Amino acid sequence: MSDILIVNLKRHGDILQMSHLINSIHENNPSSNISVLVFDEFKKSASIINHVKKVYTIPRKKIISYHKNDIYSDAWGLNKLTESLSSLEKTTWDRVVNYSNDRSSSYICSYIDFQQGHGEIAGTSFNLENNTQNYNDWQIIYNNTTDLISNSAFNINDLTHLMTDTAPVTAEDKLKTNANHNKTAFKNFNQIRKINQNKTNDVQIVGVQLKSSMASKDIPEEVLVNTIKKLHEDSRTIPILLHSPAEDEKEYTERINAEFGKKLITVESDIIALTSVLINIDVVITPDTLTKHMADNTDTPCIEVSLGPAPLFLQSSINQRSLVITLNPDTRNYESKEALSPIHFDSLNETLNNTIEHFLNPSIELDIPGPWAVFKPVKDRIGTTLMPIAGSINDQSEYTRFFTRGIVSQMLTGISFDITAFNDLDNPNLNQWVEDQKQSFTNISRTLLNTIRALHQMKTDQVNTNTFVECLDILFDHSKEETLARIPLLIFKSRLESLSSINKDQGVKEVNELLFTLKNDIQLIINELNKVGMDEEIAELQRTATGETNV
Amino acid sequence: MYSNFTINIKETRSGDRIPVINDIHLHSAYKPVSEAENFADLKRETLEANSNVLIFGLGFGYHLRAIENILKENHKSYRIIVIEPVKAIIDAFYENGFSIDDDHIQVYNFETIEEYYLTEDLVEFMVSKPAVISHPSSFKLCQDFYTSFMKHNASTNISDVEALIKSEPLKKYFENIEQGELPQLLRELSQTNRIESAEEFLLMSYKEIVTTNSTGELNE
Numbered sequence: 186m187s188d189i190l191i192v193n194l195k196r197h198g199d200i201l202q203m204s205h206l207i208n209s210i211h212e213n214n215p216s217s218n219i220s221v222l223v224f225d226e227f228k229k230s231a232s233i234i235n236h237v238k239k240v241y242t243i244p245r246k247k248i249i250s251y252h253k254n255d256i257y258s259d260a261w262g263l264n265k266l267t268e269s270l271s272s273l274e275k276t277t278w279d280r281v282v283n284y285s286n287d288r289s290s291s292y293i294c295s296y297i298d299f300q301q302g303h304g305e306i307a308g309t310s311f312n313l314e315n316n317t318q319n320y321n322d323w324q325i326i327y328n329n330t331t332d333l334i335s336n337s338a339f340n341i342n343d344l345t346h347l348m349t350d351t352a353p354v355t356a357e358d359k360l361k362t363n364a365n366h367n368k369t370a371f372k373n374f375n376q377i378r379k380i381n382q383n384k385t386n387d388v389q390i391v392g393v394q395l396k397s398s399m400a401s402k403d404i405p406e407e408v409l410v411n412t413i414k415k416l417h418e419d420s421r422t423i424p425i426l427l428h429s430p431a432e433d434e435k436e437y438t439e440r441i442n443a444e445f446g447k448k449l450i451t452v453e454s455d456i457i458a459l460t461s462v463l464i465n466i467d468v469v470i471t472p473d474t475l476t477k478h479m480a481d482n483t484d485t486p487c488i489e490v491s492l493g494p495a496p497l498f499l500q501s502s503i504n505q506r507s508l509v510i511t512l513n514p515d516t517r518n519y520e521s522k523e524a525l526s527p528i529h530f531d532s533l534n535e536t537l538n539n540t541i542e543h544f545l546n547p548s549i550e551l552d553i554p555g556p557w558a559v560f561k562p563v564k565d566r567i568g569t570t571l572m573p574i575a576g577s578i579n580d581q582s583e584y585t586r587f588f589t590r591g592i593v594s595q596m597l598t599g600i601s602f603d604i605t606a607f608n609d610l611d612n613p614n615l616n617q618w619v620e621d622q623k624q625s626f627t628n629i630s631r632t633l634l635n636t637i638r639a640l641h642q643m644k645t646d647q648v649n650t651n652t653f654v655e656c657l658d659i660l661f662d663h664s665k666e667e668t669l670a671r672i673p674l675l676i677f678k679s680r681l682e683s684l685s686s687i688n689k690d691q692g693v694k695e696v697n698e699l700l701f702t703l704k705n706d707i708q709l710i711i712n713e714l715n716k717v718g719m720d721e722e723i724a725e726l727q728r729t730a731t732g733e734t735n736v
Numbered sequence: 737m738y739s740n741f742t743i744n745i746k747e748t749r750s751g752d753r754i755p756v757i758n759d760i761h762l763h764s765a766y767k768p769v770s771e772a773e774n775f776a777d778l779k780r781e782t783l784e785a786n787s788n789v790l791i792f793g794l795g796f797g798y799h800l801r802a803i804e805n806i807l808k809e810n811h812k813s814y815r816i817i818v819i820e821p822v823k824a825i826i827d828a829f830y831e832n833g834f835s836i837d838d839d840h841i842q843v844y845n846f847e848t849i850e851e852y853y854l855t856e857d858l859v860e861f862m863v864s865k866p867a868v869i870s871h872p873s874s875f876k877l878c879q880d881f882y883t884s885f886m887k888h889n890a891s892t893n894i895s896d897v898e899a900l901i902k903s904e905p906l907k908k909y910f911e912n913i914e915q916g917e918l919p920q921l922l923r924e925l926s927q928t929n930r931i932e933s934a935e936e937f938l939l940m941s942y943k944e945i946v947t948t949n950s951t952g953e954l955n956e
Binding site: 243245247248249250251252253254255256257258259260261262263264266267268270271287288289292293295296299300311312313314315316 | 853886892901933945948
């Protein structure tokens with residue numbers, strides 16, 4: 186029986202998303218005791234996750250209150266922190282998982298590791314030289330997600346499984362539910378279906394999550410009202426308005442409902458009750474909210490409207506029946522703190538209505554006006570990725586995203602990906618993309634060779650240290666370009682930063698090894714690029730010749 | 737601090753007793769109960785929204801009782817802490833037959849402002865953001881004290897911080913290092929390339945928690 190502690194110092198949505206990993210750990214090893222450490226204000230979310238033995242908390246707001254106000258000594262905040270961590274010390278942890286991988290959680294994991302000394306930390310931690318150490322290379326990709334937000338090839342759920350070496354397992358009952366809430370919700374929603382005589386027999390109850398935590402992520406009120414009107418008038422659907430007990434959400438819900446003569450069904454639920462609600466409805470329309478993460482846990486499909494800073498490719502719905510609406514990912518501004526501009530309202534209206542129609546009747550082709558796009562979560566060998574199904578996208582960015590996913594998976598897991606999927610795309614832009622990538626690799630390879638040369642010359646000539654550093658800078662600059670080499674370069678950079686060589690000779694040797702690993706990674710990518718457009722039989726022959734395995 | 741005050745007790749026309757200090761009547765000389773009820777009523781909205789209240793000034797507690805009555809009407813549980821710097825007032829309060837409900841009300845009195853901020857119960861209460869109500873006459877009597885109380889600057893000196901630390905290993909860690917200021921220590925630790933103890937990881941996690949998003953809000 187192993188004791189596992191998962192440290193997640195993020196917010197409600199991230200904590201609910203953690204349930205997938207907890208479920209996988211439990212299914213892979215049912216005898217493991219899984220506990221979590223979260224900030225106090227998010228305890229409710231952690232408490233409803235199944236298979237969690239104990240929820241430990243840190244009173245973050247109190248600690249910050251003590252620190253921010255000059256009238257209080259920092260000692261009080263330190264006491265609060267040490268008290269909360271002392272409860273963890275009573276258990277000898279076999280494994281500590283740093284789920285959030287921010288600096289706070291990394292130092293806490295390092296603190297536990299230093300004290301206990303023999304467990305394993307999956308995730309980022311600090312070593313005794315105060316350098317970050319990564320459990321594996323997937324960790325490095327996870328730690329760079331902020332840079333990769335606009336076209337990440339991997340979502341957070343997949344990365345957390347990969348960086349903890351946990352095989353993903355899908356199962357039901359990831360969240361605890363309240364039996365009374367379940368009974369009430371089941372009864373009430375069945376009643377709603379029955380009494381709506383003007384609706385079809387297989388009427389769908391559509392939950393509409395009205396608010397998110399940020400105006401920049403909210404579906405505009407005008408669009409919401411139009412959408413709800415259509416759902417209300419459609420014989421196939423019954424809209425219900427979802428809101429939390431917060432006063433501002435209640436008022437907003439009343440205002441929206443007033444547009445419909447207060448005839449709409451509204452459901453107020455806290456985190457615990459919301460699970461029962463979601464289990465009993467057919468689909469939920471939502472911005473990026475904890476409702477979406479909860480729906481993923483209850484297997485309720487979402488029509489997600491991803492706006493503002495919502496991390497589309499990192500944390501969208503992973504339910505294969507969901508649909509995700511976004512502005513063209515290439516032109517979208519993830520740093521925007523402003524609500525969606527009114528110039529987009531009409532097109533979002535049309536997009537949302539057409540997407541709902543497609544959800545209700547998948548045989549209807551999805552027609553999406555620019556600048557919007559619709560994606561669909563799709564399972565593959567690694568986990569879940571978003572596939573564009575309609576609308577405005579940049580083909581080249583999508584090729585980069587998919588190819589990155591395949592090639593990095595191949596680099597880090599040895600499982601080759603189905604490159605013939607690229608051959609199925611009859612878009613003429615594919616060849617241009619291949620040529621552009623090859624050109625970028627020509628530049629990168631040149632820089633890489635210069636760097637290796639400069640390193641060798643550095644052994645004998647001190648002056649060449651500057652040349653070596655300049656070459657490294659150029660190489661690091663390449664890691665900011667959106668090419669297939671980005672992730673191998675990020676991995677190289679991170680490994681370089683983690684080196685703690687004891688002398689110059691050892692340092693040069695270690696850097697040399699890293700550079701040659703990078704060179705091999707880049708060669709792997711170039712080999713795969715060369716296969717794009719190649720006949721599948723020939724591609725298979727090449728794989729056999731190079732010893733690649735295909736699972 | 738206010739040990740030189742002399743208290744005179746006056747009986748009002750309504751038969752109530754009030755303290756008079758340095759010619760300042762701490763309550764109405766005519767109807768202290770009505771005055772207190774009116775005063776509390778002005779604070780009704782605040783009292784309905786907050787079950788924890790910090791009161792500056794005890795006097796003979798007329799305002800305290802009126803405030804407590806409103807809290808009882810509106811909250812299942814409530815707590816009042818009174819800060820009263822003049823010990824003689826507290827002594828006179830009890831000597832004149834007044835009492836408080838210990839389950840819900842505490843009165844704190846110390847010689848120095850520093851001592852208030854060394855009292856864990858009081859500090860915990862204050863950081864919970866109670867409603868703060870000044871009894872006007874008491875505030876006028878000890879204005880310097882109350883002003884200084886709210887403008888207190890806690891020491892960041894490591895030895896002063898260490899005195900309040902409960903964790904033995906952390907206490908020992910602070911004892912072993914050279915004197916200095918905590919903010920400086922935290923800055924140095926974040927730049928160090930040599931970690932010596934678990935406590936240094938703990939201090940760095942503390943630094944990250946308090947400096948990540950200084951508003952205390954985690955954005956969704």
